[in-house]
Amino acid sequence: MKHDISLTVNGDTYTLAVEAWRTLNEVLREDLNLTGTKLGCGSGDCGACTVIVDGKSVSSCLTLAVEMDGRRILTVEGLAPSGETLHPIQEAFIEKGAIQCGFCTPGMELSALHLLKTNPLPSDTQIRSAISGNLCRCTGYNKIVDAIAEAGRRMDPPSKTGR
Amino acid sequence: MPAAQFDYIAPTTVDEAVAALVNGGKDTRVMAGGTDLIVKIRHRMLFPTCIVNLKRIAGLDAISVDKKNGLTIGATALLADVAANKGIRRHYPTVAEAAGATANVQVRNMGTVVGNLCNASPSADNAPTLMAMGATVDIAGPSGGRSMPLDQFFQGPGVTALETGEIVIAVRVPPPPAGSGTAYHSLSQRGKLDCSAVGVGTMIVLNDDQCTDARIIVGACAPVPMRTRAAEKMLIGKRMTDTLIRQAAQTASEETSPITDVRASASYRWKMVAVLAIRALTDARQMALRKSTSK
Numbered sequence: 300m301k302h303d304i305s306l307t308v309n310g311d312t313y314t315l316a317v318e319a320w321r322t323l324n325e326v327l328r329e330d331l332n333l334t335g336t337k338l339g340c341g342s343g344d345c346g347a348c349t350v351i352v353d354g355k356s357v358s359s360c361l362t363l364a365v366e367m368d369g370r371r372i373l374t375v376e377g378l379a380p381s382g383e384t385l386h387p388i389q390e391a392f393i394e395k396g397a398i399q400c401g402f403c404t405p406g407m408e409l410s411a412l413h414l415l416k417t418n419p420l421p422s423d424t425q426i427r428s429a430i431s432g433n434l435c436r437c438t439g440y441n442k443i444v445d446a447i448a449e450a451g452r453r454m455d456p457p458s459k460t461g462r
Numbered sequence: 463m464p465a466a467q468f469d470y471i472a473p474t475t476v477d478e479a480v481a482a483l484v485n486g487g488k489d490t491r492v493m494a495g496g497t498d499l500i501v502k503i504r505h506r507m508l509f510p511t512c513i514v515n516l517k518r519i520a521g522l523d524a525i526s527v528d529k530k531n532g533l534t535i536g537a538t539a540l541l542a543d544v545a546a547n548k549g550i551r552r553h554y555p556t557v558a559e560a561a562g563a564t565a566n567v568q569v570r571n572m573g574t575v576v577g578n579l580c581n582a583s584p585s586a587d588n589a590p591t592l593m594a595m596g597a598t599v600d601i602a603g604p605s606g607g608r609s610m611p612l613d614q615f616f617q618g619p620g621v622t623a624l625e626t627g628e629i630v631i632a633v634r635v636p637p638p639p640a641g642s643g644t645a646y647h648s649l650s651q652r653g654k655l656d657c658s659a660v661g662v663g664t665m666i667v668l669n670d671d672q673c674t675d676a677r678i679i680v681g682a683c684a685p686v687p688m689r690t691r692a693a694e695k696m697l698i699g700k701r702m703t704d705t706l707i708r709q710a711a712q713t714a715s716e717e718t719s720p721i722t723d724v725r726a727s728a729s730y731r732w733k734m735v736a737v738l739a740i741r742a743l744t745d746a747r748q749m750a751l752r753k754s755t756s757k
Binding site for chain 1: 517
């Protein structure tokens with residue numbers, strides 16, 4: 300049996316009929332063609348599928364789409380809605396060389412956003428802890444940590460005035 | 463591989479959830495965060511015909527900290543919310559730490575403390591501390607409500623005392639006794655975010671430096687999170703010296719029956735129980751002493 304759901308993704312509201320067993324990850328990628336959200340392990344270990352639901356980062360591979368009725372979802376596509384101006388986190392990732400193959404990047408950036416919203420100027424330890432649920436097999440993490448710290452400085456208003 | 467198929471309901475009251483479980487029988491499964499349930503379905507360890515999502519039941523995610531009644535954590539209170547709750551961090555710091563040491567950020571934003579208990583993994587990170595603090599679970603079911611001590615709730619790996627149609631609606635922790643100290647230490651391969659290979663939770667009560675009560679619970683080293691009663695007995699009525707802590711920790715290790723699996727070997731676990739028990743008991747003693755000097 301299909302269930303009717305209405306959810307908001309990156310500001311756009313969609314009304315869909317979904318089977319109960321389909322995950323948010325599948326619906327984002329297959330029905331909405333938002334393939335920026337990746338699927339890695341499918342068991343909540345790698346973080347490649349991370350999206351933000353009502354302000355909280357979650358694994359979209361373990362989230363049933365049917366649960367998302369009435370929820371607001373942010374995917375990596377929503378970080379730079381115009382497709383032209385990048386989000387400060389994305390700019391920092393590029394500048395610091397925090398992207399190699401790119402598979403972990405969408406999840407990393409959304410984990411970074413979830414951290415920076417509550418802790419704009421995190422320590423390296425706090426950054427590492429915040430991305431401990433996101434695996435990267437290329438970078439060795441240092442550049443990702445640098446990028447998130449840099450993004451925090453850019454997003455935090457006091458830093459723009461030299462603090 | 464085609465996905466396993468199941469139906470889904472999201473009741474808005476506990477009574478509706480219980481009715482759905484009774485009507486559906488044993489292949490109807492409760493879901494809170496889904497972080498264990500969906501993995502088990504994906505890995506073809508479970509084939510439910512219907513999932514009953516508890517997250518739409520208003521008020522079931524409540525957390526309350528009360529001087530007289532203690533701590534109550536509702537069934538759908540998130541691990542992240544328990545870890546960050548100011549009242550829990552102040553009055554039940556180890557409960558918050560254990561919730562914060564469970565899995566990773568994303569899982570803590572979805573998963574729940576009660577779900578971690580109901581999944582009944584021997585390595586459940588939240589079980590040792592809650593058992594050490596004398597927690598009970600409140601259960602709703604077709605024949606009404608009941609409560610039981612958490613240390614009687616676990617029956618084996620993945621098996622709890624819940625009957626068909628029953629749901630744990632909250633876990634309750636009594637107010638910590640005067641002079642008490644708690645601690646939880648765990649080890650796992652990826653920092654602390656994957657399943658713990660060993661975990662030790664404890665609560666001790668000191669009167670001056672005399673230990674008047676002690677509970678030591680070891681996770682992931684027996685079919686259920688396990689009380690090491692002989693080790694507890696060694697501490698009670700004695701001065702809690704470093705030497706005594708080491709002896710009790712060794713006894714705790716000898717009481718457990720770990721197995722070798724993907725996460726660690728049995729011999730490593732035996733050694734680490736002693737190490738973690740020393741750390742946990744030492745930290746708990748420090749907390750108890752700090753509380754008594756700040757009075």
